[in-house]
Amino acid sequence: MKNPTISVAGVTRRYGDVAALDDVSFTIEQPSIIGLLGRNGAGKTTLMALLTGQDRPTAGSIHVTGGDPFESARVQDDISFIRDNQRYPDDYQLKHALRIAPLFHPAWDAALAARLVEAFRLPAKTKVKKYSRGQLSALGVVISLASRAPITFLDEPYLGLDATARQHFYDVLIEDYSAHPRTIIASTHLIDEMAPLFEHVLVLDRGRLVLDRSADDLAGFAFTLSGVTTRVEPYLEGRDVLHSHEIGALSTVTVRGQAGRELVAAAGADGVDVRPASLQQIVSALGAGSLTDARAARPTTDLDASRATTV
Structure with a gap:
């Protein structure tokens, strides 16, 4: 078995009396495209914050490319994470965002960034703070893909993008992933639209990991x-x-x-x-x-249940 790119063991994150994550454990092998799915408030954003070193767990351990993402500068060099509400300095134009990105991403591909900027028709002279929702999402896609980071996080990357732009994003994602395999973790609510991209799926509900399966296993x-x-x-x-x-x-x-x-x-x-x-x-x-506690005190979990046989 390969050394895991990401190892999460017994991770809990509490905010006061609220458990945003509750005893979550899983490993991810590289390369793979993973769908991180679940309802709003399921714990996806909290998990991404922990995996990218922007927060620390209350209990449990996290290792990304062999190190603690909260403490290791080396690990941070391996990570790309553009939030769905990413902020930039007020005076930033496109050139500023693209100029600073290579400082955080050693494997930065300027040629790919330029190609994506042209494909998404991002305005060069407009200040980034005045970009539309779709333009901000497109800029996030440009930086995420051009980073060529070993671990790339995509948090609702399609917000504001029309159907044509989204399809272009999916096509470029697969093309670049095939040429430069890496671990890509995508959080999305357009689940069936992105499902063909996923090789593995993690589903959270109320802070618990309720599904951890390869895409091939999901068929049954x-x-x-x-x-x-x-x-x-x-x-x-x-x-x-x-x-x-x-x-x-x-x-x-x-x-x-x-x-x-x-x-x-x-x-x-x-x-x-x-x-x-x-x-x-x-x-x-x-x-x-x-939505309801009528069936059980906690959600049915794939990890707790034995594998179902053909019926």
């Missing part, structure tokens, strides 16, 4: 049954229901496990549609505990 993690509620219900008996959504007489239910052929055939004959759950549906189902 859950499935959905959709149709008239009275026809869906008989197929739920004895199954681990993660989430149920009803509109009038219709239901869509997310169930842990993989749907077997017999179930698909029988349910289909009753007018019930069965298909693998999308990543968005999985994340929504695992975060449903944040």
Whole structure:
């Protein structure tokens, strides 16, 4: 097994009586593109702050490229993190942001930065503080990708970007990652749009890690049954229901496990549609505990449950 790029062991971060992160543990191997997912308030921003050395855990340990990100200057050289609300000095223009970036990123690629600036049509003379939301996001993408940092964090990188600009970002991300493999951790709410990029997924809910799986393993993690509620219900008996959504007489239910052929055939004959759950549906189902405590005192976690067999 390779030495982990990131190792998180028993990490808790409390703010007073509130646990923003609760006993989180995982490792990440390089290279990989990881989706860091979850509802607002799930703990994603807190985790990114800890991984980038902007905060320290209340308990537990974090190692990034072999060192403590809070204490090691060497580790900081390996990290690129542009926040979704990144601030720049009031007098900064584009040239200033691009001039200072190489000071923090030893592997900076000026040619890639110039190509991305042109592709995103970033204005050179406008002060950065007057950039639109989309232009600020594009500048963040430019710096993040051109940094060529071994560990690159993307915090909601698409905010304000239109569909064309987002697709260009995804294309460049894959192209550059393929040529220069590294660990890229992306937090996003456009889950299904970015899902094809992810090689691994981490899902947080109420500060706990509820899913830690490779993208390949997600194919059999859950499935959905959709149709008239009275026809869906008989197929739920004895199954681990993660989430149920009803509109009038219709239901869509997310169930842990993989749907077997017999179930698909029988349910289909009753007018019930069965298909693998999308990543968005999985994340929504695992975060449903944040909306109601009706099912359990804490969310069902993939780490606590045994792997489901084919049903």
